[in-house]
Amino acid sequence: MLLRSPHLASEETPPFELKGSLFTLTVLHLFQMDRAAIERHLVEKVKQAPSFFNNTPVVIDLEEMTDSPEGLDFNGLYELLRTHGMVPVGMRNGTPIQQAAARLAGLPALPESRANGGAKKPDKTEPASHSRIVNHPVRSGQQIYAPEGDLIVLGAVSAGAEVIADGNIHIYGVLRGRALAGVRGDAETRIFCQSLEAELVSIAGHYRISEQFDSADRGKAAQIHLMENRLVIEHLTR
Amino acid sequence: MATVIVVTSGKGGVGKTTTSASFATGLAQRGYRTVVIDFDVGLRNLDLIMGCERRVVYDFVNVINNEANLNQSLIRDKRVENLYILPASQTRDKDALTKEGVERILTELKQGFDYIVCDSPAGIERGALMALYFADEALVVTNPEVSSVRDSDRILGILASRSRRAEQGENPVKEHLVLARYAPERADRGDMLSVDDVLEILGIPLLGVIPESSTVLQSSNAGVPVILEDSSEAGAAYNDLVDRFLGKALPHRFTSIQKKGFLKRLFGGG
Ligand SMILES: Nc1ncnc2c1ncn2[C@@H]1O[C@H](COP(=O)(O)OP(=O)(O)OP(=O)(O)O)[C@@H](O)[C@H]1O
Ligand SMILES: [Mg+2]
Numbered sequence: 001m002l003l004r005s006p007h008l009a010s011e012e013t014p015p016f017e018l019k020g021s022l023f024t025l026t027v028l029h030l031f032q033m034d035r036a037a038i039e040r041h042l043v044e045k046v047k048q049a050p051s052f053f054n055n056t057p058v059v060i061d062l063e064e065m066t067d068s069p070e071g072l073d074f075n076g077l078y079e080l081l082r083t084h085g086m087v088p089v090g091m092r093n094g095t096p097i098q099q100a101a102a103r104l105a106g107l108p109a110l111p112e113s114r115a116n117g118g119a120k121k122p123d124k125t126e127p128a129s130h131s132r133i134v135n136h137p138v139r140s141g142q143q144i145y146a147p148e149g150d151l152i153v154l155g156a157v158s159a160g161a162e163v164i165a166d167g168n169i170h171i172y173g174v175l176r177g178r179a180l181a182g183v184r185g186d187a188e189t190r191i192f193c194q195s196l197e198a199e200l201v202s203i204a205g206h207y208r209i210s211e212q213f214d215s216a217d218r219g220k221a222a223q224i225h226l227m228e229n230r231l232v233i234e235h236l237t238r
Numbered sequence: 239m240a241t242v243i244v245v246t247s248g249k250g251g252v253g254k255t256t257t258s259a260s261f262a263t264g265l266a267q268r269g270y271r272t273v274v275i276d277f278d279v280g281l282r283n284l285d286l287i288m289g290c291e292r293r294v295v296y297d298f299v300n301v302i303n304n305e306a307n308l309n310q311s312l313i314r315d316k317r318v319e320n321l322y323i324l325p326a327s328q329t330r331d332k333d334a335l336t337k338e339g340v341e342r343i344l345t346e347l348k349q350g351f352d353y354i355v356c357d358s359p360a361g362i363e364r365g366a367l368m369a370l371y372f373a374d375e376a377l378v379v380t381n382p383e384v385s386s387v388r389d390s391d392r393i394l395g396i397l398a399s400r401s402r403r404a405e406q407g408e409n410p411v412k413e414h415l416v417l418a419r420y421a422p423e424r425a426d427r428g429d430m431l432s433v434d435d436v437l438e439i440l441g442i443p444l445l446g447v448i449p450e451s452s453t454v455l456q457s458s459n460a461g462v463p464v465i466l467e468d469s470s471e472a473g474a475a476y477n478d479l480v481d482r483f484l485g486k487a488l489p490h491r492f493t494s495i496q497k498k499g500f501l502k503r504l505f506g507g508g
């Protein structure tokens with residue numbers, strides 16, 4: 001076989017390549033090395049979410065250990081986790097002696113978590129945006145405005161209802177009423193809906209009424225945006 | 239704890255009072271202590287449909303104005319046990335209904351009843367707003383036509399934003415759709431909206447479909463709630479509706495065209 005594929009053996013194409021990559025891994029924060037207690041807790045966790053414990057890679061973190069025995073039995077811990085569906089792939093934090101013990105059990109030490117003297121989290125979290133989420137249908141006669149941001153409607157917008165935003169408008173339902181995006185002039189804003197049956201749509205003051213819709217657009221999942229000052233209706237396809 | 243149910247629609251003449259009368263009668267027949275209140279001040283006709291118009295002494299507004307107490311104004315139904323009617327006044331205007339007054343009366347009624355059914359006037363003015371303000375549940379009555387559905391949609395928006403439950407941030411008013419005056423053959427021809435059309439627009443659970451039936455007019459002229467005419471289709475539909483409200487899972491009837499059987503053709507019926 002190898003002979004018949006000379007490329008494999010050639011210098012330009014080595015059998016592998018190393019590249020950096022980021023993974024999201026589950027971290028098991030160990031508080032104490034009480035084998036029986038760990039096992040009891042594991043059994044309970046597995047019962048709650050059996051599908052989660054299916055050869056799930058985990059990193060063991062020793063930062064929050066309350067008792068710090070130097071001679072942690074990493075081999076035992078490794079076996080214990082394996083029998084309950086987890087595959088330890090490394091450890092982090094812990095004393096140099098603990099790290100050495102882990103290495104002997106085949107668990108490399110990973111860089112310490114950033115919480116250790118790293119960048120501190122800001123005390124208060126600012127909202128990432130000024131989106132307004134409406135999780136009910138917007139009925140005839142109702143008007144909803146999202147100033148300075150997007151409007152997201154989880155439901156239909158009825159005929160005779162009006163949804164307005166300075167930003168984009170997303171409607172996870174049928175749009176039968178009026179939708180006006182970018183009402184303060186932002187021409188980059190868009191309207192998205194799951195079914196277009198609107199009375200009127202408008203982006204930054206450029207509007208179109210129901211009568212002017214192409215019948216091919218009616219009832220379609222659509223996005224509406226401006227292109228060279230003209231309203232464009234595009235079907236959303238999956 | 240008593241449950242307050244408003245029967246409302248937005249549009250006029252769609253069958254609110256017919257539904258209130260039959261619904262309240264059905265609940266009482268099944269053993270629940272029930273009172274039905276006419277909120278249509280100035281245009282009373284619940285007492286006519288219930289056949290008790292000649293026994294009205296005091297009315298809802300009298301009680302609100304402390305001119306009479308509840309015991310003096312509640313009319314006991316002669317046919318069905320556990321059923322009481324609180325009639326509206328023919329002579330006053332709708333401003334007589336105050337939020338405080340209505341609340342006081344509902345609080346008092348809650349002591350003695352399981353269900354309080356509020357027959358709302360048409361429109362979205364004061365009378366209609368007072369009828370729905372204290373509701374726990376709502377029967378939204380709609381006819382299968384675009385304007386009626388639009389008005390019901392409007393009322394659903396008001397229930398979701400201006401009821402006491404909405405204002406206090408409590409669980410929302412529970413919504414039920416009653417599709418009245420339904421004629422399957424006309425829906426089939428496309429002359430009126432179909433059950434599915436209406437459900438798609440309003441998006442609330444269907445409690446019952448009441449067929450268009452001449453028995454309704456006959457029985458209301460006779461002062462008998464049509465639910466008591468159990469051999470009629472409309473009466474049967476209202477009986478199903480009440481059972482469904484109380485939790486029975488019954489399939490919807492009278493929603494598709496029925497081939498008339500031999501006996502039916504011979505003797506008519508509808
Ligand atoms: N299922 C039905 N079949 C035929 N006629 C009906 C039906 N339901 C109601 N009607 C008729 O429609 C008319 C209006 O009914 P009803 O008074 O119950 O409506 P409403 O909504 O209370 O009206 P309003 O808004 O004036 O209070 C009456 O003449 C009644 O007989
Ligand atoms: Mg009425």
